[in-house]
Amino acid sequence: MIQFIQIVFFLLTLIGVGVIVSTKNVIHSVYALALVLVSLAGIYVLLNAELLAIVQILLYAGGVVILLVFGVMMTRRGSGETLISESKNSILALIISLAIFLLLVYLFSNAEVEAVNISSIDQVKEIGVSFLTDHIVAFELIAFVLLVALVGAAYLAKMSSNE
Amino acid sequence: MLTLAFYLLFLLAFVVVAVYAERKTAAFIQNRLGPMEVGPKGILQTIADLLKMIQKEDIRANAVDKLPFLLAPIIVFLAVFAGFSVLPLNSEVAGSDVTGGLFLLLAIISLDVLGILMAGWASNNKYSLFGSMRSVAQIVSYEIPMGLSVLCVVIVTGTLDLQKTSFLQSGNGLINWNIIQHPVLIIPFFIFFIAGLAESNRTPFDLPESESELIGGYHTEYSGFRWGIFMLSEYGMMLLLSIVGTILFFGGWNSPLPNIGSFNLYEMTSGAIWGTFWLLFKSIILVFIQMWVRWTLPRLRVDQLMSLSWKYLTPLSILMLFICGIWKLWLIN
Amino acid sequence: MSELYPTYYLYLSAFLFGAGIFIVISKRNVIFVLVGIELILNSANLLLATFSKADLNGQTFAIFSIVLTVCEVAIALAILLNVYKTHRSSNLDELNELSNE
Numbered sequence: 154m155i156q157f158i159q160i161v162f163f164l165l166t167l168i169g170v171g172v173i174v175s176t177k178n179v180i181h182s183v184y185a186l187a188l189v190l191v192s193l194a195g196i197y198v199l200l201n202a203e204l205l206a207i208v209q210i211l212l213y214a215g216g217v218v219i220l221l222v223f224g225v226m227m228t229r230r231g232s233g234e235t236l237i238s239e240s241k242n243s244i245l246a247l248i249i250s251l252a253i254f255l256l257l258v259y260l261f262s263n264a265e266v267e268a269v270n271i272s273s274i275d276q277v278k279e280i281g282v283s284f285l286t287d288h289i290v291a292f293e294l295i296a297f298v299l300l301v302a303l304v305g306a307a308y309l310a311k312m313s314s315n316e
Numbered sequence: 317m318l319t320l321a322f323y324l325l326f327l328l329a330f331v332v333v334a335v336y337a338e339r340k341t342a343a344f345i346q347n348r349l350g351p352m353e354v355g356p357k358g359i360l361q362t363i364a365d366l367l368k369m370i371q372k373e374d375i376r377a378n379a380v381d382k383l384p385f386l387l388a389p390i391i392v393f394l395a396v397f398a399g400f401s402v403l404p405l406n407s408e409v410a411g412s413d414v415t416g417g418l419f420l421l422l423a424i425i426s427l428d429v430l431g432i433l434m435a436g437w438a439s440n441n442k443y444s445l446f447g448s449m450r451s452v453a454q455i456v457s458y459e460i461p462m463g464l465s466v467l468c469v470v471i472v473t474g475t476l477d478l479q480k481t482s483f484l485q486s487g488n489g490l491i492n493w494n495i496i497q498h499p500v501l502i503i504p505f506f507i508f509f510i511a512g513l514a515e516s517n518r519t520p521f522d523l524p525e526s527e528s529e530l531i532g533g534y535h536t537e538y539s540g541f542r543w544g545i546f547m548l549s550e551y552g553m554m555l556l557l558s559i560v561g562t563i564l565f566f567g568g569w570n571s572p573l574p575n576i577g578s579f580n581l582y583e584m585t586s587g588a589i590w591g592t593f594w595l596l597f598k599s600i601i602l603v604f605i606q607m608w609v610r611w612t613l614p615r616l617r618v619d620q621l622m623s624l625s626w627k628y629l630t631p632l633s634i635l636m637l638f639i640c641g642i643w644k645l646w647l648i649n
Numbered sequence: 650m651s652e653l654y655p656t657y658y659l660y661l662s663a664f665l666f667g668a669g670i671f672i673v674i675s676k677r678n679v680i681f682v683l684v685g686i687e688l689i690l691n692s693a694n695l696l697l698a699t700f701s702k703a704d705l706n707g708q709t710f711a712i713f714s715i716v717l718t719v720c721e722v723a724i725a726l727a728i729l730l731n732v733y734k735t736h737r738s739s740n741l742d743e744l745n746e747l748s749n750e
Contacts, residue, residue, distance in 0.1 A: 163657070163661065166661065166665075167664075170664070170665065170668045170688070173668070173672065173684060173688070174668055174671060174672060179678055179680050179681055180437060181384075182681060182684050183680070183684065184384060184430075184434065186684050186687060186688075187430055189665075189688070189691070190687075190691070191427075193691055193694075193695065196658070196661075196695065197695075197698050200658065200698050200699060202698045202701065202707075202708045202711075203414065203415060203416060204416060204419075204708060204712070205694075205698055205708045205711050205712060207416055207419050207420050207423050208423075208712050208715055209694075209715065210423040210424065210426075210427065211419075211422070211423035211426060212715050212716070212719050213687075213691075213715060213718075213719075214427060214430070215423065215426035215427055215429065215430075216719055217687065217718070217719060217722050218430065219429060219430075219433065219452060219456065220722055220723060220726055221680055221683060221684065221722070221726075222433050222437070223449075223726070224679075224680055224683075224726040224729060224730075225680050226437075226445075226449070227730060227733070228679075228680070228729065228730075228733045228739040238676055238677055238678035238681055238740075239677060240675040240676050240677065241675065241677060241742075242674065242675055243675050245674070245675075246670075246671050246674035246675035247671060247675075249670065249671075249674060250667040250668065250670040250671035250674070251667065253666065253667055253670055254663050254664060254666070254667030257662075257663035257666060257667075258660060258663050261656060261659040261660065261663060262656070264656065264659060266655035266656060266658075266659070266699060266700070267655075274703070274705075275415055276415060276416075276705065276708075277415055277416050277419070277476060279705055280705055280708065280709055280712075283704075283705065283709060284709070288709060291713060295713060295716055295717070298716075298717065298720055299716065299720060302720035302721075302723055302724055303723075305724055305727070306723040306724050306726075306727040309724070309727035309728060309730070309731060310727045310730055312731060
């Protein structure tokens with residue numbers, strides 16, 4: 154049963170990546186990215202990373218994808234025009250990405266991943282406690298980075314619509 | 317699995333009754349009678365509407381994007397219905413066993429924005445695009461006060477699991493409800509209710525589908541049964557947010573009758589079937605309040621809507637978060 | 650639960666990385682390149698989640714990485730809006746000068 158669920162999520166991810174790589178329509182690639190992100194959240198659940206899966210759905214699939222669609226909407230030349238993008242240097246890009254993929258596969262073939270059974274820990278509580286004790290500096294810095302990014306993005310977007 | 321099957325059947329039956337109830341509520345508020353022809357006092361009106369909708373022609377314009385156009389209503393319905401999986405039914409039948417149940421619910425509800433975007437974009441129609449952009453902006457802006465007000469409850473109860481929240485409110489009936497045990501949760505309840513109205517695109521926030529301005533908003537180009545799926549998801553979202561509000565603030569499946577002296581009213585009205593009855597009864601009262609608000613208040617303009625969320629509800633919910641933290645610290649001491 | 654095919658998650662992460670690099674190099678539209686960058690970052694997150702042990706460090710760093718990605722996409726799109734206003738094009742081949750005159 155677990156193997157069946159694993160195979161389903163793997164297949165969904167591969168189909169999504171296949172659509173992104175092969176399509177020329179920008180908005181279809183953003184929809185396929187949403188599919189990839191949600192199926193990755195499913196894979197995180199299979200890896201016993203519950204909080205990460207929920208954060209992935211909330212922020213990535215519910216935030217970044219919407220931002221990208223708004224970006225596509227505001228950079229079209231006219232209404233009713235499907236945004237097509239050609240690709241240059243496909244053969245060179247294919248060679249480079251295949252080389253990197255084979256290198257990584259060779260590196261990973263020697264890795265030993267052991268399965269850890271951690272389903273008895275209350276993960277949300279543990280991660281929350283570790284945010285405020287072990288990783289508190291990173292936590293505060295990220296809050297600051299979020300504030301700066303929010304103010305900066307709002308100001309930049311306002312500048313572009315003011316004239 | 318049991319909760320999923322139960323909630324699916326209940327949702328379908330609920331929509332049939334809720335459409336009729338809404339038309340009758342609208343009629344009585346507007347001092348007229350409503351549907352009276354089909355069946356005694358118009359009870360079979362929704363069934364007649366369903367039959368009409370199923371046999372309508374599935375119009376599909378030539379210039380639409382085929383696959384996203386067909387998938388959009390299904391994505392909206394799936395996102396709304398997947399949220400039902402973490403809800404408990406009574407003290408024995410809990411939802412799915414996720415530690416962060418409430419968090420998962422909020423995350424999955426935010427996925428229905430994808431379906432609305434796909435519907436508006438694939439329709440290739442100015443009005444659909446405007447409607448869907450407005451709806452997306454509204455839903456995304458009101459997720460923040462909703463999440464923060466739910467977080468106020470989580471601070472006070474200390475758990476994200478909805479079944480544990482219901483267990484913490486059992487005991488002596490009305491007195492043990494969260495909103496009466498911790499009176500600091502009254503304002504978060506109002507924030508949750510208003511944000512919930514905005515999440516399901518109901519008046520006074522129904523600008524995306526306003527019939528008088530945008531024809532139909534993002535479901536202009538949908539006819540027949542696909543439009544029916546959009547309406548089903550809207551009622552489903554209303555029911556989902558009412559059930560979550562009941563569990564968080566009003567005691568979930570606990571009975572509201574207290575034990576007075578030797579009359580063990582609380583014991584007499586608890587159990588498996590009583591628990592389900594109390595949960596659904598309280599949520600249906602909340603749904604009725606939502607319908608009542610729809611036909612009483614006028615619609616908000618787009619800039620009023622956004623300023624309400626960002627300038628009033630979000631600072632207020634951050635302030636309530638602070639006050640709930642102080643309340644919890646005072647309780648611990 | 651993850652005793653079955655554990656190294657296949659690593660191969661999936663390598664595949665996502667390769668696909669992301671392919672899209673970043675070959676596509677010419679700015680939004681497409683942003684999609685490719687998302688794929689690369691997700692492959693790193695998957696790697697972090699696979700190797701996280703009982704102290705949940707991998708998960709924590711993956712959450713930090715997701716938050717940083719959201720900030721980066723927001724600012725990238727704000728910059729794109731500004732660039733589109735002056736150059737009227739979001740094709741990377743035509744965006745190689747500062748002003749359009």
